[in-house]
Amino acid sequence: MLSVLCPDLYVPSVREIDLSRLVARGIKGIVVDIDNTFVDWGSPDIPEKTLAFFDEARVRGLRMCVLSNNFRSRIDAICNVLGIPAARGLKPMPSAFRAALAVLGTTPGETAVIGDQVFTDVLGGNLAGIYTILVIPTSHREFITTRIVRRLERVVLGYLGRRGMLTLQTRTEAAGEDLPFRRQDADRRLGRDAY
Ligand SMILES: [Mg+2]
Numbered sequence: 790m791l792s793v794l795c796p797d798l799y800v801p802s803v804r805e806i807d808l809s810r811l812v813a814r815g816i817k818g819i820v821v822d823i824d825n826t827f828v829d830w831g832s833p834d835i836p837e838k839t840l841a842f843f844d845e846a847r848v849r850g851l852r853m854c855v856l857s858n859n860f861r862s863r864i865d866a867i868c869n870v871l872g873i874p875a876a877r878g879l880k881p882m883p884s885a886f887r888a889a890l891a892v893l894g895t896t897p898g899e900t901a902v903i904g905d906q907v908f909t910d911v912l913g914g915n916l917a918g919i920y921t922i923l924v925i926p927t928s929h930r931e932f933i934t935t936r937i938v939r940r941l942e943r944v945v946l947g948y949l950g951r952r953g954m955l956t957l958q959t960r961t962e963a964a965g966e967d968l969p970f971r972r973q974d975a976d977r978r979l980g981r982d983a984y
Contacts, residue, residue, distance in 0.1 A: 794945050795954050796911045796923035803827060803903065803924055804838050805960050808849050811901055816920060818852040818893035820876070820886065822904030823867050824859055825926035832928075835870055843871055854892040856885060856902075858909060880904075881913030890917070906935070907942045925978070943978055950979030 800806055803826065811819075824830040827839040846853060855875040857864050868875045876892045878885025890900060897918035904910020905926040914921035931939075949955035957979065 791945065791949060792954070793915045794907050794912055795915075795949050796907075796921040798920075798922045799924075799955055799957050800922065801925050801957065801959055802838075802927070803842050805924075805958070806842075806903065806922060807960060808845055808851065811920075812849050812851070814920065815899060816851070816901045817899040818854065818890075818895035818901075819846065820854055820856045820889040820893070820900060820902040820914070820919065821873075822880075822902075822906070822910050823855055823857045823864065825905045825928055825931060826903060826910075826924055827927075828867060829928040830926075830931045833866070835867065840871075843873070852893045852895065854889050856880060856889045880909035881916065883913070883916055886913050886917035886919065890919075906938070907945055908938055946978040955979065 798806075821827060827842070828835055843853065853871075853873045855864060855868050855871075855873060856878065857875070858880055864875050874892050876885065876889035878888045880886075886902075889902075890897065893900060901920040901922055902910055902914035903922045903924065904914075905924050907923065911921045911923055946955065
């Protein structure tokens with residue numbers, strides 16, 4: 790039953806997502822979360838790696854659509870810079886993901902969602918039959934309500950990790966590069982550490 794909270798892929802950050810593999814899976818469109826996935830929560834600055842991700846996705850012919858629970862003014866400002874549309878709706882409601890699919894013009898099987906939260910991005914994506922990708926939040930700042938939900942999220946991820954249903958996958962680790970993420974955050978989320 791907890792499988793509905795389990796992402797199909799768990800990676801440290803968006804730069805660990807191999808877009809060529811997504812395309813090879815038949816993915817044609819991506820529903821993207823913004824805050825703490827591509828941009829630090831509340832920050833007006835869009836990191837270089839985020840711009841590079843969207844550039845590469847465009848080159849690979851992937852359609853993209855923002856789906857965020859943040860305020861409309863912030864979503865519109867970010868979408869303007871990234872040059873991609875937004876769908877309206879509240880995650881994890883199925884109607885929000887249906888709206889995103891309508892914007893993308895893709896079927897659930899042709900679509901992936903990328904986000905940093907289990908109870909919005911992953912749950913909603915799984916309920917919609919979309920390929921779900923979870924990343925470690927880019928910052929510790931977020932809505933107070935989100936911080937409360939994070940506690941439950943850690944319990945769920947820890948449980949899934951101990952059951953062997955969830956493993957953090959990296960590309961740079963295999964290449965022996967320095968890890969660009971907070972390893973201890975991943976360990977905590979997977980219950981490998983007293984927290
Ligand atoms: Mg987020």
